[in-house]
Amino acid sequence: MNIRITPTRLHGSVVVPSSKSIGHRELICAALAQGESVVENISVSQDIEATCRLLQAFGASIEEIPSAYEGRTAYRVKGGLTKQGEALTVDCGESGSTLRFLIPIGLYSGNTVVYTGRGQLVKRPLEPYYRIFDEHGVSYKPTEGGLPLTVEGCLQPGRYALAGDVSSQFFTGLLVMLPLLDGDSVLESTTPLESLSYVTMTLDCMARHGVDVQWDGGRLFHIPGNQQYMAGTYAVEGDYSQAAFWLAAGTLGHPVECLGLRHSSSQGDEVIVSILQRMGAVIGQTDSIAAHPSQLTGQVIDVEDCPDLVPILAVAASCGQGTTHIIHGARVRLKECDRLHAIATELNKIGGCVEEEPDGLIICGVGALTGGRVSGWNDHRIAMALAIASQRCSGELVIEGAECVRKSYPDFWQDFAKLGGIYRVEE
Ligand SMILES: O=C(O)C1=C[C@@H](OP(=O)(O)O)[C@@H](O)[C@H](O)C1
Numbered sequence: 554m555n556i557r558i559t560p561t562r563l564h565g566s567v568v569v570p571s572s573k574s575i576g577h578r579e580l581i582c583a584a585l586a587q588g589e590s591v592v593e594n595i596s597v598s599q600d601i602e603a604t605c606r607l608l609q610a611f612g613a614s615i616e617e618i619p620s621a622y623e624g625r626t627a628y629r630v631k632g633g634l635t636k637q638g639e640a641l642t643v644d645c646g647e648s649g650s651t652l653r654f655l656i657p658i659g660l661y662s663g664n665t666v667v668y669t670g671r672g673q674l675v676k677r678p679l680e681p682y683y684r685i686f687d688e689h690g691v692s693y694k695p696t697e698g699g700l701p702l703t704v705e706g707c708l709q710p711g712r713y714a715l716a717g718d719v720s721s722q723f724f725t726g727l728l729v730m731l732p733l734l735d736g737d738s739v740l741e742s743t744t745p746l747e748s749l750s751y752v753t754m755t756l757d758c759m760a761r762h763g764v765d766v767q768w769d770g771g772r773l774f775h776i777p778g779n780q781q782y783m784a785g786t787y788a789v790e791g792d793y794s795q796a797a798f799w800l801a802a803g804t805l806g807h808p809v810e811c812l813g814l815r816h817s818s819s820q821g822d823e824v825i826v827s828i829l830q831r832m833g834a835v836i837g838q839t840d841s842i843a844a845h846p847s848q849l850t851g852q853v854i855d856v857e858d859c860p861d862l863v864p865i866l867a868v869a870a871s872c873g874q875g876t877t878h879i880i881h882g883a884r885v886r887l888k889e890c891d892r893l894h895a896i897a898t899e900l901n902k903i904g905g906c907v908e909e910e911p912d913g914l915i916i917c918g919v920g921a922l923t924g925g926r927v928s929g930w931n932d933h934r935i936a937m938a939l940a941i942a943s944q945r946c947s948g949e950l951v952i953e954g955a956e957c958v959r960k961s962y963p964d965f966w967q968d969f970a971k972l973g974g975i976y977r978v979e980e
């Protein structure tokens with residue numbers, strides 16, 4: 554599906570979807586708990602559906618119940634993983650989180666599991682797990698280095714060491730599972746741990762479910778064994794990674810207000826507010842967060858801890874003035890597409906001036922863009938960032954493959970229209 558946008562300035566209020574990252578974690582902790590939990594205020598997306606699918610295959614019961622939040626879903630989750638008779642084949646869709654979070658849990662469930670997926674997920678890195686499996690006697694069989702991947706065996710309490718510069722998702726996967734084993738474990742990052750805020754978010758969620766990890770902020774995590782997840786009820790807060798698109802829109806056009814966000818969140822992407830402010834944005838924070846039209850100027854932006862913000866930051870920087878240098882973003886090449894290359898290519902097609910570096914971008918603010926045809930690269934964050942860039946285009950902008958927003962934000966185009974965006978769908 555292509556979307557043809559007639560440039561206009563967005564304005565108004567939007568209730569942002571609830572956090573996908575917290576949603577995955579809450580569903581997993583609930584599925585590991587004995588007893589019944591309710592996970593409230595879920596924004597259903599393809600990635601969240603993938604996590605539910607896998608947890609159900611591993612034996613958890615997940616049932617949709619009426620939500621107290623308009624347009625949202627609540628899930629009643631009855632925990633308990635069971636060994637099934639035969640090998641399970643599970644479809645992770647395109648969700649890196651689902652695959653990496655649930656591989657250790659699949660081992661814990663005692664099943665032989667064949668993990669399948671689509672798009673880039675088939676090739677996204679899994680080597681840190683392979684090294685651990687080699688050291689700990691777990692058998693695994695990838696297909697041409699990727700998915701489908703068969704994993705069989707079990708993990709014992711012990712010492713686990715893995716690189717921290719590929720994806721923090723491996724740490725989350727192990728951190729969530731190791732406390733269930735019948736002895737203590739130590740998890741070590743052999744490099745500085747990137748995307749650290751996502752690990753903190755994991756520990757936060759585990760703590761809410763009564764599970765403890767000892768961590769002094771360094772590279773070692775001490776994980777007492779024989780712990781149990783407690784069931785509970787939790788309503789997921791708004792998603793800062795998604796709010797980032799609307800806040801950037803507000804600085805480029807007319808004021809845009811985001812509702813549903815929590816101040817002092819465990820989400821590292823909350824930093825979008827201070828990054829935009831540093832670029833010169835006027836942002837008001839009350840119960841909601843509102844961005845106002847502002848002249849943005851170039852900055853050095855370190856994205857080590859907020860990789861998902863890169864596409865929209867590249868757009869904001871292009872629409873400002875001066876040079877922005879995005880640094881520590883090598884991992885951003887390992888997402889749904891090579892996001893450094895994709896956003897540089899597409900912005901340059903429409904009058905931007907973006908240069909790729911091995912681990913970052915140099916962006917010259919050009920203020921205004923031309924419009925034309927761009928690709929969404931089958932990557933939700935590229936498509937959504939380009940949609941916001943349309944505000945500064947002098948002519949129509951066609952985004953090819955715009956349906957990819959379903960991965961994280963199926964209502965994105967509806968919200969775009971609610972904020973005054975004008976577009977036509979071209980099949
Ligand atoms: O743990 C999570 O929820 C996520 C971690 C990040 O990945 P990396 O740790 O691979 O950077 C982020 O990019 C992804 O969208 C969600």
Ligand SMILES: C=C(OP(=O)(O)O)C(=O)O
Pocket residue numbers: 600647648649650651861888889934961
């Ligand atoms: C990279 C993302 O997700 P995942 O790694 O879970 O596929 C994302 O949502 O931008």
